[in-house]
Amino acid sequence: MSHSPAFVSCSSLSFGWPDGTPVFDGFQLSVGPGRTGLIGLNGSGKSTLLKLLAGELTPGEGKLSIAGTTGHLPQNITLDTALRVDEALGVRATRTALHAIEAGEATEANFAAVGDDWDVEERALATLDQLGLARIGLDRTVGELSGGEAVLLKLAALLLARPDVLLLDEPTNNLDLRARRRLYAAVESWSGVMIVVSHDRELLERVDQIADLREGEVRWYGGNFTDYEEMLAAEQETAERLVRVAEADVQRQKRELADAQVKLARRKRYGQKMSDNKREPKIVMNARKRAAQESAGKHRIMHTEKLSRAKERLDQAEGAVRDDDRIRIELPATQVPAGRRVLTLNNLCLAHGTRVRGEWELRGPERIALVGRNGSGKTTLLRTIAGALDPVSGEAVTHVPARFLPQRLDVLDESRSVAENVARFAPQATDNLIRARLAHFLFRGARADRPAGTLSGGERFRAALAALLLAEPAPQLLMLDEPTNNLDLASVRQLTDALESYEGALVVAGHDVPFLESIGITRWLLLDGELRPTTAQEVRETLWHT
Known part of the structure; x- marks a missing residue:
């Protein structure tokens, strides 16, 4: 540097x-x-x-x-x-020249290629080791x-x-x-x-x-982020208090405007009565009338301006309050009774040698966290359960309607709108019903007509999740593969909200332990050659701190 x-x-x-x-x-x-x-x-x-x-x-x-x-x-x-790894690291040319010099080719071109970087291999290997990649070497x-x-x-x-x-x-x-x-x-x-x-x-x-x-x-x-959340919470508490104050001020100004209008109406009726009874000279009555009109105009303008300013203060106060939309849905059709058999794995052998020995069952509305290192076979297992891959041997049997949301969210047709994508999964539902349901997933009005290919990462995830959860028949087993990848923090909260409403069985493969803990996982499973029970604490200790 x-x-x-x-x-x-x-x-x-x-x-x-x-x-x-x-x-x-x-x-x-x-x-x-x-x-x-x-x-x-x-x-x-x-x-x-x-x-x-x-x-x-x-x-x-x-x-x-x-x-x-x-x-x-x-x-x-x-x-x-x-x-090659050394090419990806950008050190191939320097390394080649260095090896040539060591082999006796002490040319000017080789020395120029090396420059002052004589320890290039040591630095490259040390950097790989720093990131846990020492075993891959430079030549693969x-x-x-x-x-x-x-x-x-x-x-x-x-x-x-x-x-x-x-x-x-x-x-x-x-x-x-x-x-x-x-x-x-x-x-x-x-x-x-x-x-x-x-x-x-x-x-x-x-x-x-x-x-x-x-x-x-x-x-x-x-x-850090904890400090941010604390400061933001304090800001929002102040902003919400200011909104309450501004709302009270608007109501007060409305009452004062209404009271002023009543008083002005009374004065007008009194003036009209005096005029009708002709109790004062005409010149006096006209002067009184002009004065009353001017006074009424001033009062009306004054109170209207006060109300307008109060509304502006309310708008400003409301603008400071964050209203990130939250998913609010009810999914009673996804409910699974306690003890009902949902999934059975029998002596399952997957590609790459991963095994589930004997019989393994998922019953009732359990929430399973499937964890393991990269390449341990988590995605392969989910795809096999979903029927997208055949096992090498054994079987995976789902006993209830099941849906699988892959990492790439490729359940969506890019050229179709959000509403049309949901309709593919719920062909019997009317367009009005689909749009009413999509509104709960924050796709309201014209947003439901946007092509899937134009959605942001968070919107795309919400659309894919909506398509699966609103499918017919309703899924009573939902499988998610690394669901928080590419989601911002607000979208992660929205996913958590949606899963709170889901009443079926859930299997989530992922590395995001705080997220998994937040969605009420009831059983943790570690996939490391075989499938075995574990705990959140063990996950942190074995896959994090070792």
């Missing part, structure tokens, strides 16, 4: 998509050394901002300045499977690595390059608990500028400040 302080700065930055959809307009940002957690709702522009900072997108207007070099770990990583190909290992390999390449500014977009997606622990350690040891987009609470506990991106602006909160 360079010795001068690195920083990131955006001034009056504007960016929009080719179809005219605006993302930023006059955006301001300034980030110095330290670890910054960038959070916000799905679709708020977090990933877009990182791509702008990385130079992968060009702003329409404004100024973007970065002091120092930049490294970017995108959310979806694609590496050429034929690449990317195609031999798991998805989680590919993420860590890309991070290793960035750490080797030693950029001044490191941009990480959902880096813990697809990582098992051991790999996450390695990544957390790398984050904690970072001394330059880091901006990390994540929904992973454990990761956000390790940042120095939180940047909350909302409606095109950033609000700053010092400290």
Whole structure:
């Protein structure tokens, strides 16, 4: 890294998509050394901002300045499977020249290729070891690595390059608990500028400040995610109190306006009565009438303005209260009686050698957490139960209607609208019924007509979940594979809300232990060659701290 302080700065930055959809307009940002957690709702522009900072997108207007070099770990990583590990790390040419010099080819070109990087192999191997990848070496190909290992390999390449500014977009997606622990350690040891987009609470506990991106602006909160939640809760309590005060003021101004109008009406009737009885000279009565009209006008304007200002204060107070929509649904048809047999696995043998010996059963509305390292076979087991894969031997039998939501959310037809996608799973339901149900999943009005291909990550997940939960017959066994991947924190809360309403049996494969604990898991299962019972505490100890 360079010795001068690195920083990131955006001034009056504007960016929009080719179809005219605006993302930023006059955006301001300034980030110095330290670890910054960038959070916000799905679709708020977090990933877009990182791509702008990385130079992968060009702003329409404004100024973007970065002091120092930049490294970017995108959310979806694609590496050429034929690449060697040292190529992916960016050290192949230096390493080749170094080996040539050691073999006696002391050419000027080889010395130029090595430069001052004589310890390139040691640094590369040390970086791989830091991230738990020491066993893969430098000569294997990317195609031999798991998805989680590919993420860590890309991070290793960035750490080797030693950029001044490191941009990480959902880096813990697809990582098992051991790999996450390695990544957390790398984050904690970072001394330059880091901006990390994540929904992973454990990761956000390790940042120095939180940047909350909302409606095109950033609000700053010092400290980690727990500090952020405490400060936000205090802010919201104050905002809600101000709303109550503003509501009371509006009601008071309405009463005062009504009282003033009654008084003015009485004066008008009194003046009219005096005029009718002709008890005063005409010139006096006309003067009194003009004065009354002027007074009435002034009172009306004064009280109307007071009411208007009170309403403005209420609008401002309400604007400070966050009203992130929450999913509110009832799913009685998904109910499974206690003790009813839901799923049976008999001497099941999967591809890659994973086994379930003897007979294993799931009964009643149990909530199963399926955990294990990357590559342990969790997805394979769920796909086999769902009927998408055949077992090598044995059988998996579901005794109730079942649905499976894969990581890639490919249950949706990209070209169809949200409502049309749900209709595919519930062909007997009327359009009005489908739209009424979708409103509970926050797809109201025209939102239900949006094509699935245009949805953000969180919206896409909600649409896929709605399609499965509203299916006919209603699923009494629901299987979810890494459901919190690519979801922002608000969407994770929405998923938790939806699962609170679900009354059937649930099997969730994942590495997000805090999320699994939040949805009321009744049984924990570890898949490590075989399927065996475990506990949340054991999961943390065996897959986290070892």
